[in-house]
Amino acid sequence: MRKLSHLAYIALGVVAERQPCSGYTVMKDFQSSSSTYFSGSAGAIYPLMKRLEEDGLAKVERTKAGSRTRRTYTITDKGRIALEAWLASPIPDEEVAFLVDLLRTRVLFFERLTKQQRRKFVKDCRDQLRQRITATQKRIKGTDGLSPFEQVTMTSVLMVDEARIKWLDVVEKELC
Amino acid sequence: MRKLSHLAYIALGVVAERQPCSGYTVMKDFQSSSSTYFSGSAGAIYPLMKRLEEDGLAKVERTKAGSRTRRTYTITDKGRIALEAWLASPIPDEEVAFLVDLLRTRVLFFERLTKQQRRKFVKDCRDQLRQRITATQKRIKGTDGLSPFEQVTMTSVLMVDEARIKWLDVVEKELC
DNA sequence: CCGCTCATGTAACTGGTTACATGATTTA
DNA sequence: TAAATCATGTAACCAGTTACATGAGCGG
Numbered sequence: 001m002r003k004l005s006h007l008a009y010i011a012l013g014v015v016a017e018r019q020p021c022s023g024y025t026v027m028k029d030f031q032s033s034s035s036t037y038f039s040g041s042a043g044a045i046y047p048l049m050k051r052l053e054e055d056g057l058a059k060v061e062r063t064k065a066g067s068r069t070r071r072t073y074t075i076t077d078k079g080r081i082a083l084e085a086w087l088a089s090p091i092p093d094e095e096v097a098f099l100v101d102l103l104r105t106r107v108l109f110f111e112r113l114t115k116q117q118r119r120k121f122v123k124d125c126r127d128q129l130r131q132r133i134t135a136t137q138k139r140i141k142g143t144d145g146l147s148p149f150e151q152v153t154m155t156s157v158l159m160v161d162e163a164r165i166k167w168l169d170v171v172e173k174e175l176c
Numbered sequence: 177m178r179k180l181s182h183l184a185y186i187a188l189g190v191v192a193e194r195q196p197c198s199g200y201t202v203m204k205d206f207q208s209s210s211s212t213y214f215s216g217s218a219g220a221i222y223p224l225m226k227r228l229e230e231d232g233l234a235k236v237e238r239t240k241a242g243s244r245t246r247r248t249y250t251i252t253d254k255g256r257i258a259l260e261a262w263l264a265s266p267i268p269d270e271e272v273a274f275l276v277d278l279l280r281t282r283v284l285f286f287e288r289l290t291k292q293q294r295r296k297f298v299k300d301c302r303d304q305l306r307q308r309i310t311a312t313q314k315r316i317k318g319t320d321g322l323s324p325f326e327q328v329t330m331t332s333v334l335m336v337d338e339a340r341i342k343w344l345d346v347v348e349k350e351l352c
Numbered sequence: 353c354c355g356c357t358c359a360t361g362t363a364a365c366t367g368g369t370t371a372c373a374t375g376a377t378t379t380a
Numbered sequence: 381t382a383a384a385t386c387a388t389g390t391a392a393c394c395a396g397t398t399a400c401a402t403g404a405g406c407g408g
Contacts, residue, residue, distance in 0.1 A: 013285040083288065084288055096308065108326065109263055112256075132273065156343045
């Protein structure tokens, strides 16, 4: 069986959680996720769902709706095993290290900015992060029916954003 | 002019910093970077350098070395303007939000793991993060000739990793 | 019946990836 | 002089992206 991408594993996890569900459900899940790494575009999800089915990780039930086929996915035993193996497998160092932060990247080239520009950058980022934090807090408390797993996942976003703000203080102190 | 990718801007920044330099230098810079988002593969960098030249953002000086051509890049005025525009432009929300954390993703599906497996996950992650922190600290202090910009950038990695460890404490408390 | 959301899909593209190949130069 | 590293590149591939198209079904 071909190696699964991160997108594939996450999609499989979504199916496991929300089954029986449509590709559309999976797509919407990605789109409403607080992480923006995957856009959750139709062009990514629908072919992926097909692949999951081809690989026997999910099974699909087809129903007719007028001229169209409606597809409802459920996870198979094979899919469950693959998902759990992924979840329980030792996390490779590269995955632990796989962190992207586009703010950090820009500071690498701060040399080319004037102090004013740097201060503006720091201020803007701080404002945006604060907004994001408030929004995330609201989402954690406000959304009912949020599983503890989803809550803790969002807490991660919160804590990392707080760390990023603290880091901005360092940036300001050291480089402005 | 075509829109530049993140990789392109970063590469342009590297050229600006290290010029005159070869594509190989840029490649090695990516590979030794503490961020693993880009692999810095030859297949990405060399075509990219060509694109930068085509777009007039970098200029290249060709010298002969035996049967091969050696290329030395420097940034052009146009390139400098593009780079500074990128650096000084307001950071779009999506970029602030563009954070990937593969540990977080897994916890989303923690439901499928036993408490033991969860504890193991937390322990493993914590160990790996601690190692990473130590390594990063060493790199900050140990590497001589590290610019303050590079130092602060690495500090970001440090602070975020520390936040991730604290988050793991929450995971343990709430979910194990 | 209009507009919105649910739902499914495809075509063209893009910007990466891995893997391979090979020559030049330095150093032990 | 052999091995390592510097240096340049390409071919095949792949998993995403955007943009487009279209139909079903429901509420006002």
